[in-house]
Amino acid sequence: xxxxxxxxxxxxxxxxxxxxxxxxxxxxxxxxxxxxxxxxxxxxxxxxxxxxxxxxxxxxxxxxxxxxxxxxxxxxxxxxxxxxxxxxxxxxxxxxxxxxxxxxxxxxxxxxxxxxxxxxxxxxxxxxxxxxxxxxxxxxxxxxxxxxxxxxxxxxxxxxxxxxxxxxxxxxxxxxxxxxxxxxxxxxxxxxxxxxxxxxxxxxxxxxxxxxxxxxxxxxxxxxxxxxxxxxxxxxxxxxxxxxxxxxxxxxxxxxxxxxxx
Numbered sequence: 001x002x003x004x005x006x007x008x009x010x011x012x013x014x015x016x017x018x019x020x021x022x023x024x025x026x027x028x029x030x031x032x033x034x035x036x037x038x039x040x041x042x043x044x045x046x047x048x049x050x051x052x053x054x055x056x057x058x059x060x061x062x063x064x065x066x067x068x069x070x071x072x073x074x075x076x077x078x079x080x081x082x083x084x085x086x087x088x089x090x091x092x093x094x095x096x097x098x099x100x101x102x103x104x105x106x107x108x109x110x111x112x113x114x115x116x117x118x119x120x121x122x123x124x125x126x127x128x129x130x131x132x133x134x135x136x137x138x139x140x141x142x143x144x145x146x147x148x149x150x151x152x153x154x155x156x157x158x159x160x161x162x163x164x165x166x167x168x169x170x171x172x173x174x175x176x177x178x179x180x181x182x183x184x185x186x187x188x189x190x191x192x193x194x195x196x197x198x199x200x201x202x203x204x205x206x207x208x209x210x211x212x213x214x215x216x217x218x219x220x221x222x223x224x225x226x227x228x229x230x231x232x233x234x235x236x237x238x239x240x241x242x243x244x245x246x247x248x249x250x251x252x253x254x255x256x257x258x259x260x261x262x
Contacts, residue, residue: 001227001262005234007032007066008251009196010041012242018054022061028251032066033058034236037104044070044090055098065098066234067194074106076122088126095135101234102136102194104168107145113152120159127162136233138168138193141177141184148177150184157191166191169226170238171217172200176207182221189229195222197258198238209241212254220261235262 008025014036021041025033035042043049058065072088091103105126108115123137130137139147146152147167157166169192171181199215201208209215223235237254239247 001223001235001259003029003259004031006030006255006258006262007034007234007236008255009034009069009236009238010036011069012239012247014038014041016040018057022058022063024248024251026061026063027248029255030237030251031063032234033063034067034069034234034238035065037068037070042068042070044072044087044094046090051094051097058098065095065100066102067236068095068098068100068103070103071106072103073108073119073122073126076108076119081122085122085125089129092126092130092133092135092137096133100135102138102168104140104194105137107139107147107153107156109145111144111146111149111152113146113149113155115146116152116156116159119156123156123160123165124162127160127165131162131164135164136193137165139166140168140196141170141173141179143173143177148173148179150174150179150187154187154191164193166193168192168194168196170196171219171222172196172198172209172215172238175200175202175217181217185225192226192231192233194233195226195231195235196238197235197254198240211241211245211250212237213257219258223262 008030013021070091072091076084095103142148167188174181199210199212199217201216
């Protein structure tokens with residue numbers, strides 16, 4: 001696999017300066033970065049985030065932006081269609097300027113499949129705009145969202161019916177929801193726009209994230225299956241065990257282990 005398809009998420013250092021964040025990620029051997037959607041990392045609001053300066057700072061560390069971890073779509077019920085579409089178009093425009101292939105979007109709040117019908121027009125418009133900018137939209141498989149329920153989210157994906165709108169495939173999050181990520185995959189096949197990479201398992205104490213390669217996620221299977229099915233997007237290492245092993249120490253090992261599988 002081309003190393004340029006491997007990135008690292010900034011969630012573990014989301015409260016640190018961008019200089020320290022980019023230094024750690026570049027030092028781990030990554031060439032791309034997935035920016036968390038919150039300051040000091042990133043904001044859709046141009047009054048809060050200087051996008052050209054952000055791009056230049058990443059370039060100074062030899063990095064490009066792979067994905068914006070924004071959540072447009074999440075507040076549509078609270079702020080209304082027009083206001084949330086403004087958030088969406090801003091995120092898409094910024095991604096296009098930064099050279100990011102994709103952004104994370106959110107299908108509103110809650111896990112009730114009944115919300116799907118009301119979301120279809122919004123995401124059809126968003127997907128059409130994203131297509132015009134060459135940016136992919138992905139809904140992360142996450143607890144608390146219908147995207148964490150494969151059977152609930154796919155009617156929305158199929159109704160929007162755009163190659164620029166689909167699933168941010170996250171096997172470990174599916175495991176946290178007690179959903180079999182291998183069994184879910186056939187539903188998502190052909191609609192995956194981005195991939196988050198981390199490892200985890202269930203123990204007697206509950207769900208636990210682990211070092212990459214030390215949990216129960218079969219990443220060799222995931223990579224082989226995605227590649228065989230023509231997935232052309234990025235793989236974002238989502239380091240979320242910074243309280244156990246500091247990211248500067250652990251992320252380089254994740255990169256090495258992932259590259260060995262890929």
